[in-house]
Amino acid sequence: MKKENISDAVVRRLPRYYRQLTDLYTRGVVRISSSNLGKEMNITASQIRQDFSCFGEFGQQGYGYNVEELRSEIGHILGVDNNHHLIIIGVGNLGHAILHNFPFSQNGFAVDAAFDVNPDLVGTTICGVPVCSMDQLESFLAEHRVDVALLTIPQSVAQETTNRLMNLGVKGFWNFTNIELTSDNPDVKFENIHFADSLLILSYRISNR
Amino acid sequence: MKKENISDAVVRRLPRYYRQLTDLYTRGVVRISSSNLGKEMNITASQIRQDFSCFGEFGQQGYGYNVEELRSEIGHILGVDNNHHLIIIGVGNLGHAILHNFPFSQNGFAVDAAFDVNPDLVGTTICGVPVCSMDQLESFLAEHRVDVALLTIPQSVAQETTNRLMNLGVKGFWNFTNIELTSDNPDVKFENIHFADSLLILSYRISNR
Numbered sequence: 001m002k003k004e005n006i007s008d009a010v011v012r013r014l015p016r017y018y019r020q021l022t023d024l025y026t027r028g029v030v031r032i033s034s035s036n037l038g039k040e041m042n043i044t045a046s047q048i049r050q051d052f053s054c055f056g057e058f059g060q061q062g063y064g065y066n067v068e069e070l071r072s073e074i075g076h077i078l079g080v081d082n083n084h085h086l087i088i089i090g091v092g093n094l095g096h097a098i099l100h101n102f103p104f105s106q107n108g109f110a111v112d113a114a115f116d117v118n119p120d121l122v123g124t125t126i127c128g129v130p131v132c133s134m135d136q137l138e139s140f141l142a143e144h145r146v147d148v149a150l151l152t153i154p155q156s157v158a159q160e161t162t163n164r165l166m167n168l169g170v171k172g173f174w175n176f177t178n179i180e181l182t183s184d185n186p187d188v189k190f191e192n193i194h195f196a197d198s199l200l201i202l203s204y205r206i207s208n209r
Numbered sequence: 210m211k212k213e214n215i216s217d218a219v220v221r222r223l224p225r226y227y228r229q230l231t232d233l234y235t236r237g238v239v240r241i242s243s244s245n246l247g248k249e250m251n252i253t254a255s256q257i258r259q260d261f262s263c264f265g266e267f268g269q270q271g272y273g274y275n276v277e278e279l280r281s282e283i284g285h286i287l288g289v290d291n292n293h294h295l296i297i298i299g300v301g302n303l304g305h306a307i308l309h310n311f312p313f314s315q316n317g318f319a320v321d322a323a324f325d326v327n328p329d330l331v332g333t334t335i336c337g338v339p340v341c342s343m344d345q346l347e348s349f350l351a352e353h354r355v356d357v358a359l360l361t362i363p364q365s366v367a368q369e370t371t372n373r374l375m376n377l378g379v380k381g382f383w384n385f386t387n388i389e390l391t392s393d394n395p396d397v398k399f400e401n402i403h404f405a406d407s408l409l410i411l412s413y414r415i416s417n418r
Contacts, residue, residue, distance in 0.1 A: 011410060011413055011414075012406075012410060014409070014410075014413065015403070015405065015406035015407075015409040015410060016406065018409065019387075019388075019403075019405065019406070041389075077413065078409045078412050078413045078416070079409075079412040079413055079415070079416030079417070080409070080412065082412070082416050084412060084415070092306075092310070093305060093306035093309045093310055094306040094307075094310055096302060096306065097301075097302035097303040097305065097306035098303075098404070100302045101301070101302055101303055102404055102405075102408075103405070104408075106405075107405055107408050107409060107412070108412060109408065109412070147415055148408075148411060148415065171415065171418075172411055172414070172415040173411075174407070174408060174411055178228075179228075180229075180250075187418055189411060189414040189415055189418065191407050191408070191410055191411035191414070192407075193402065193404065193407055194224070194228075195307070195311055195402065196224065196228065196311075196312070196315075196316055197221075197224035197225060197228070198224075198383070198400050198401075198402055199311075199313075199316050199318065199357075199383060199400070200223070200224040200227065200287045200288075200289070200316060201220060201221060201223075201224060201400055202357060202381055202382075202383055202398060202400035203287050203288040203289065203291070203293060203316070203317060203318075204220055204223065204286065204287045204288055205220075205381070205398040205400070206288070206293070206356055206357065206380065206381040206398055207287070207288030207291050208288070209380075209396055209398065
């Protein structure tokens with residue numbers, strides 16, 4: 001029951017709902033009202049009902065939401081059951097940390113390979129993920145479906161590496177390089193983790209309170 | 210010339226302006242019109258003029274913006290010249306990676322110390338930053354001003370550690386734990402890097418294109 005043209009703000013709240021519902025489900029909560037869900041998340045109940053109405057009707061007036069069902073439905077909307085395939089480009093400190101710490105499979109992603117230019121890393125395995133040479137990108141992508149490339153490479157090579165990956169058919173980029181990447185292809189999607197932007201927003205908030 | 214009640218959306222665009230202007234300045238660009246700045250950033254010129262009008266007048270009609278002045282002004286609004294002091298709580302893989310890779314000083318932050326429970330780390334120095342025991346938090350904070358605590362600790366201890374730091378007077382938290390932290394004190398500011406939310410937004414975008 002997906003509607004068209006869901007606003008960016010609604011989409012950005014969906015993972016928060018999913019996270020909160022996962023937490024409630026883990027705590028054994030079976031049913032929750034929009035007002036109690038709102039209290040937990042610091043969102044108004046009417047905002048919640050409005051957000052969910054973009055995707056159809058999940059609750060029943062007066063009965064609240066079934067936590068397990070709602071979590072599963074929002075997970076489905078987010079695509080966590082789509083079994084996405086991801087590769088990591090760049091296995092420096094940050095790439096290592098993400099491989100070690102981030103629960104990819106919980107979020108519906110399989111990490112199939114990592115790529116680096118460092119000959120000391122190529123041929124090794126990190127957390128079960130084989131590290132390949134950047135020279136092997138073309139042959140790997142000829143044989144494997146890759147939905148998302150996670151980029152933790154130097155800024156100086158970020159756009160050119162993105163272009164190379166796009167030419168090989170990759171259409172999703174999880175970008176940790178802290179520069180804006182662009183594509184002429186509207187099917188290509190970028191999602192950025194901008195550490196500096198985040199810290200500067202905090203800087204603003206503590207400087208202007 | 211700061212106005213009150215700047216919207217969250219405007220604040221969240223400020224670091225992007227700062228980043229783009231830093232890039233232009235580095236490339237030797239002296240002056241830029243709002244329409245050309247907009248093209249570089251994929252924002253409309255009128256949006257840019259409207260955003261900047263929240264903070265006073267930066268450009269002159271028909272002459273565009275002086276890149277160096279505007280960069281400096283936005284940096285000032287963001288507080289990059291406030292010499293903020295930061296400590297890192299948790300020096301696992303992610304804490305290490307951030308210490309190694311993130312240009313704190315470029316963003317106006319000095320990293321004064323890191324804290325961990327791992328006895329193998331305590332007493333060492335990472336990228337010039339001394340690693341202290343968590344037991345030393347109280348004595349350190351009694352003697353040093355700390356504006357922001359960067360949290361890369363397990364979720365199970367995140368809120369309790371935050372409470373401990375708030376009791377010691379810390380009012381800014383850069384939160385990498387992927388859980389929501391809360392405070393009753395409106396002066397306490399949280400800024401979250403939610404890796405999972407970001408990847409799920411990308412998952413949504415590639416599942417619904």
